Amino acid sequence: MASSSGVDAWAAVLRLHAAMVPILDRELQASSGMSIAWYDLLLKLYRSPDGRMSMNQLGDASVLSRSRVSRLVDELVGAGMVTREANPSDRRSSFATLTDEGRARFRAAAPVHVASIERHFSAYMTDAEAAVVAKALTRVLEAQDASNPPRPRS
Structure with missing residues (x-):
């Protein structure tokens, strides 16, 4: 059975996500005209070695459904971003x-966007707390x- 603190942590992650995404999305749209979903896909492409990913890779890297990723890519194409x-080796x-x-x-x-994250999220944690949260969530x-086999807690 899951520990109470583990379930509490999971519930906090869900509540935080539900509360933060609309705030960050509103601020990003107001400042740049792009949604947080567009930003997320652009971030993945920006971080890829040549600014390019297959649609399968992009779908795997995203929390969105493949059909939603495809629609967002179409929107980004329409916006010129x-x-x-076509993949010459696989039509x-x-x-x-x-x-x-x-x-x-x-x-x-x-x-x-980073300033919004800092203002609405990071400002409420010390650097040490943020490092612990990042380490724990990355392990999960x-x-x-x-x-990657699960690593034991350290």
């Missing part, structure tokens, strides 16, 4: 590639990846 390219798949416009818009939005995420 991403291109969609059934395609790549999403960050454009110069997408890179510029992401870079402009990032400092404002890594355990969910079948290629």
Whole structure:
């Protein structure tokens, strides 16, 4: 049976997510004209080695459904921030590639978004507390990846 503190931690994560996402989304849209969902996909592309990911990779990296990722990529294509390219080795798949416009818009939005995160989230924790939260949540995420066996608590 799960510990009470473990269940309490999970409940806090869910409540925090539900409370924070709308706030961060509103502030990001007001400052940059992009939704937090667009920002998330642009972030993944920005961090990829060549600004490009297959649609499957993008879907795997996202918390959204594959069909939602596909629709968002179409929206980003329409906004000139991403291109969609056929995969020459597999005609059934395609790549999403960050454009110069997408890179510029992401870079402009990032400092404002990070400031919102700091104002609404980080400001309520010490650096040491934030490090513990990040370490614990990262361990849980890594355990969910079948290629990474769970690590014992340390």
